[in-house]
Amino acid sequence: MILIADSGSTKTDWRMMDASGVHEQVFTAGINPQYLDSNQIYTIFEQELLPNLKEKTPTVIYYYGAGCSSPERNLRVEQALQKVFPNSEAHVDHDLLAAARALCGHQPGVACILGTGSNSCLYDGKKVVDNVPSLGFLMGDEGSGAYLGKMLIRAYLYRELPEELATSLKNRYNLTKDGILDAVYYTDMPSTYLATFAKFMHEKRKDPVVHAMIHENFTDFFERHVCKYKGFTEVPVNFVGSVAFHFSDTLHQVAKKYGAHIGNIIQSPSEGLIKYHQELLAVTDNK
Incomplete structure (x- = not known):
């Protein structure tokens, strides 16, 4: 067993x-x-x-x-x-x-994780042969739920969200500036806290401001990760994780812009x- x-x-x-x-x-x-x-x-x-x-x-x-x-x-x-x-x-x-094992099996490809955090690698069918480093939520995590949450909360605190969207966000999570900063800087797993806001963004994904953030999130991931792998347009680019799964429409749009072919997108x-x-x-x- x-x-x-x-x-x-x-x-x-x-x-x-x-x-x-x-x-x-x-x-x-x-x-x-x-x-x-x-x-x-x-x-x-x-x-x-x-x-x-x-x-x-x-x-x-x-x-x-x-x-x-x-x-x-x-x-x-x-x-x-x-x-x-x-x-x-x-x-x-x-x-x-x-x-890599779940997405690619025994075939070469790019394997990407887009969940609470993010990561990626180039897989040759047997082992990981290249990995653009994941820098965590403070310096990186592009494409992830934490990155989405950070974009949304930053815009909220900087008063950059439309009033209706900001009010909806504040009421949903009972947000205060001190509460947000405490959760980000004084808890064990701040990325998990930030990623909770991805659900709100999924519900509001047709809002132009939210859609632009989602698109920017995946664009940053492709620019800083996927595009760094040699031959990334010649093998399937595969994704696992809740963010990739639930925002797959926008993910396909961004991949097409870079000439990448998406293979599998699975939640787990x-x-x-x-x-x-x-x-x-x-x-x-x-x-």
Whole structure:
């Protein structure tokens, strides 16, 4: 029995499975070792994951997570997993690898993550061969929900939104300047807070001001990420994540402007990962 985790900054999707299929699915809070230490991660595992696994213990854990981009950060997750599952073998990898496996399978392509945060890579069908770095919500995260939220909230605070739109936004979220600044600068996961405003933007996406922000969001992502990959117009450019999925119409418009061909757009990589690991289990069982 193996346990697969697909973790973003907002939520983590856990699947307990074997070659025959998925036996348990559990959702927990999002985990990002860029912002959380090992003890904080362990608390999430202990309180939200363990009680829902019905005492099943995996032999191997495959954890794919946002922020798992360095040995130091990966170690934080590994330590928490080993504390919860002392007899399990744990593998912690970047969510880029999960995206590439789920989106591209065994074919070359560009794999992009557009959810709470953003990232991308060039995949040769076996491994990630190039990655324009993700700089996080302060310096980057173009294309993401956090980037959209930052654009909207900045315009709101600078009094650049039409009055009707600003009033609707303020009333929906009971916004105050101090409340916004506290959430952005004094909480553990500010990108998650900013990304909550993407839902409002989706509802108002036909408003010219909001549409322009969405278009600019994806334009910035293509300019700073997708267009940097050699041959990006010659292979499919694929997307996973809620922002890509829900704003796909505008995403197609921007991709066309740059001569890119969009392949798959999916909301979550989980099903692709399940297929990938089922194939591995089947090969192992047949040996």
